[in-house]
Amino acid sequence: GEDVEQSLFLSVREGDSSVINCTYTDSSSTYLYWYKQEPGAGLQLLTYIFSNMDMKQDQRLTVLLNKKDKHLSLRIADTQTGDSAIYFCAETSGSARQLTFGSGTQLTVLP
Amino acid sequence: DVKVTQSSRYLVKRTGEKVFLECVQDMDHENMFWYRQDPGLGLRLIYFSYDVKMKEKGDIPEGYSVSREKKERFSLILESASTNQTSMYLCASKPWQAMPADTEAFFGQGTRLTVV
Numbered sequence: 001g002e003d004v005e006q007s008l009f010l011s012v013r014e015g016d017s018s019v020i021n022c023t024y025t026d027s028s029s030t031y032l033y034w035y036k037q038e039p040g041a042g043l044q045l046l047t048y049i050f051s052n053m054d055m056k057q058d059q060r061l062t063v064l065l066n067k068k069d070k071h072l073s074l075r076i077a078d079t080q081t082g083d084s085a086i087y088f089c090a091e092t093s094g095s096a097r098q099l100t101f102g103s104g105t106q107l108t109v110l111p
Numbered sequence: 112d113v114k115v116t117q118s119s120r121y122l123v124k125r126t127g128e129k130v131f132l133e134c135v136q137d138m139d140h141e142n143m144f145w146y147r148q149d150p151g152l153g154l155r156l157i158y159f160s161y162d163v164k165m166k167e168k169g170d171i172p173e174g175y176s177v178s179r180e181k182k183e184r185f186s187l188i189l190e191s192a193s194t195n196q197t198s199m200y201l202c203a204s205k206p207w208q209a210m211p212a213d214t215e216a217f218f219g220q221g222t223r224l225t226v227v
Contacts, residue, residue, distance in 0.1 A: 008151060035218075042115070042201060042218035043154075088153060098144060098169065099203075099216060103153035 006089050006102035013110050018076040020105045022089030025070065029091040032065060033099065034074045037086040046074070046087075076107075084109045114138075117202050117219040124226050130189040132222050134202030141207045143185035144169075144216070145177065148199040160185055161207075192226045199223050 003025045012018045024032070030051050035043040049056045049063045049072070056063045062075040076083055089102040118133035136143065142161050146154040146169075156169030158177040166177050174196060178186045185204075189196055200223075205216040 004153075006153075040220075042220045043203075043216075044218070045215045048215070098142075098156055098159050099154075100156075101146075101154040103151055 004089055004091055004100050004102035006087075006105045008103060009106050009108070011108045011110060012079050014079060014081060016079055018074075018079045018083070018107055018109075020074045020076075020087050020089075020107065022072040022074075022102055023070055024072065024089070024091050024100075024102075026091060026093055026100070027070070028093040029070075031092050032063075032072050033088075033090040033092075034061075034063065035088040035090060035101075037088065037104070039085075043088060079107075079109050081109045081111065083107060115202055115204050115217050115219040117200075117222050119222050120220060122222055122224045124189075124192050124224065126193060126226055128189075128192050128226075130192050130224065130226075132187040132189075132200055132202075132224070134185045134187070134204075134219055135183050136185075136204035136217070137183065138204065138206070138217070139182065140204040140217075141182075142205040142216075143179065144203040144205070145175075145185065145187045146201045146203065147171070148201055148221070154201060157187065192224075194226050197224060197226045 006022045033048040034046045037043045060077045064073045086104040088104045090099040115136045144159040145157045160166045160179040176188045201221045202219040203216045
């Protein structure tokens with residue numbers, strides 16, 4: 001089946017930028033997503049990017065997509081303690097209804 | 112606001128019991144999903160449904176079944192619970208994917224199931 005991979009852990013200092021990376025294998029992926037899961041909660045959509053885009057910016061969040069390398073990244077500028085959470089990369093292809101998720105990256109923001 | 116509600120936050124069941132996990136959404140979404148979440152493995156799709164009485168197997172359907180008798184409700188059934196089914200279970204719903212704006216899946220809070 002299709003695969004989405006992420007590193008499991010990332011630690012950054014408050015105020016620094018965080019970059020969370022993701023690679024995927026499905027060349028027919030049409031939408032790629034970043035979800036955030038805070039402790040004890042479900043997943044919340046942060047942002048998504050359509051496969052014909054290479055960048056999307058939304059306030060402190062920047063998503064970069066390298067379709068050739070099948071690499072997606074999420075940059076969080078000025079990272080705050082409230083950004084500590086698990087971040088999931090996910091993808092779907094146009095014909096599929098379901099999302100395929102990565103393992104999640106636990107972001108820890110140090111004071 | 113879209114709401115996806117899972118009936119229990121925490122559940123403890125004995126090995127061999129039949130377990131029902133319930134999920135209700137209030138946005139008339141066609142698609143509903145059950146995932147399990149385990150550390151280091153991310154979310155793995157168990158089953159999904161794209162319409163009433165329709166269901167499709169996900170990546171790890173063994174040991175599970177589902178029921179969708181009404182559009183708003185999607186139930187996950189563990190026929191005979193086993194300790195390796197101890198996990199966090201997440202339900203999600205999503206509208207029919209017609210437009211780019213309709214791509215968001217909405218998640219419930221999760222049910223942490225412990226099988227002893």
